Amino acid sequence: MEGKIIKGIGGFYYIKTEQGLIECKARGKFRHKDIKPMVGDDVTIEIEKGKGVIEDIHKRKSQLVRPTVANVSLAFIVFAVKNPDINFDLLNKFLILCEYNNIEVVVCLNKIDLVSDEEREEIKKRINDIGYEVVYINAKKGIGIDGLVEKIKGNITVLCGPSGAGKSTLINKLSNKEHMETGKVSEKLGRGKHTTRHSELIDVSDGYIVDTPGFSTLEIKDLMDKNSLKYCFPEFTEYNDKCKFRGCFHYKEPGCVLKEAVENGDINKYRYEFYVKSLEEIIEEEKNKW
Numbered sequence: 001m002e003g004k005i006i007k008g009i010g011g012f013y014y015i016k017t018e019q020g021l022i023e024c025k026a027r028g029k030f031r032h033k034d035i036k037p038m039v040g041d042d043v044t045i046e047i048e049k050g051k052g053v054i055e056d057i058h059k060r061k062s063q064l065v066r067p068t069v070a071n072v073s074l075a076f077i078v079f080a081v082k083n084p085d086i087n088f089d090l091l092n093k094f095l096i097l098c099e100y101n102n103i104e105v106v107v108c109l110n111k112i113d114l115v116s117d118e119e120r121e122e123i124k125k126r127i128n129d130i131g132y133e134v135v136y137i138n139a140k141k142g143i144g145i146d147g148l149v150e151k152i153k154g155n156i157t158v159l160c161g162p163s164g165a166g167k168s169t170l171i172n173k174l175s176n177k178e179h180m181e182t183g184k185v186s187e188k189l190g191r192g193k194h195t196t197r198h199s200e201l202i203d204v205s206d207g208y209i210v211d212t213p214g215f216s217t218l219e220i221k222d223l224m225d226k227n228s229l230k231y232c233f234p235e236f237t238e239y240n241d242k243c244k245f246r247g248c249f250h251y252k253e254p255g256c257v258l259k260e261a262v263e264n265g266d267i268n269k270y271r272y273e274f275y276v277k278s279l280e281e282i283i284e285e286e287k288n289k290w
Contacts, residue, residue, distance in 0.1 A: 006201035024052030040070035078161035082114035093218040099232035110166040139169040152207040221285040
């Protein structure tokens with residue numbers, strides 16, 4: 001029997017099948033191979049003595065580590081424009097994570113009523129200019145929700161972003177039910193409390209959304225090597241193979257056309273500086289490993 005893992009708690013996995021939801025444990029062979037089933041996995045299961053057992057994990061199309069989800073095809077990156085203020089370094093880290101895993105991105109700007117039209121348009125343009133779609137939402141009031149529901153169709157969609165950005169409230173609206181406990185932003189810390197205890201797939205509009213734990217840090221140096229980073233910036237694509245030296249890192253090499261593009265204003269200077277900072281962190285991490 002085949003199905004999809006929609007929830008995993010304490011070594012038990014809940015598989016959605018044509019015969020309904022079946023609780024399963026994983027075969028010991030996965031543990032010996034250092035493979036752990038993930039929410040989002042397509043699996044083959046067997047029923048033994050009235051209990052379900054995961055027999056096979058199908059090939060994954062994508063895999064996220066934090067949050068731990070497989071086969072994600074779309075990400076709503078949720079940031080509040082205020083309370084807490086948008087952190088562009090953190091936004092860039094989420095964008096890089098999605099690019100690295102070949103996941104389509106929609107940036108959702110929440111709490112839009114807390115800033116002026118001019119302020120939110122300035123933030124939107126800054127994100128649009130590097131090639132990403134931006135939608136305005138007010139999760140509490142349900143503004144912009146219908147458009148997001150349409151995008152979910154046929155996808156496994158993950159919501160990511162910092163704590164306090166409104167992910168829990170947004171999931172409640174998208175799923176049309178109070179699925180998650182929502183936490184108030186701590187006035188002292190300026191960030192939200194972590195309210196989600198486990199990952200789960202929720203049926204929405206002929207697709208799924210992933211109820212994921214909120215988190216606020218993400219280290220690029222732990223995700224990839226220095227050769228992969230430049231391919232996670234879509235605006236670099238047309239320059240990656242035009243430099244004087246093959247395999248140019250767009251860093252300290254002479255004859256780099258991408259650095260020229262930065263000087264000419266064709267590549268966003270802040271994004272390039274973020275790239276260099278991330279590249280240096282990866283290089284330092286690789287040195288430390290040796």
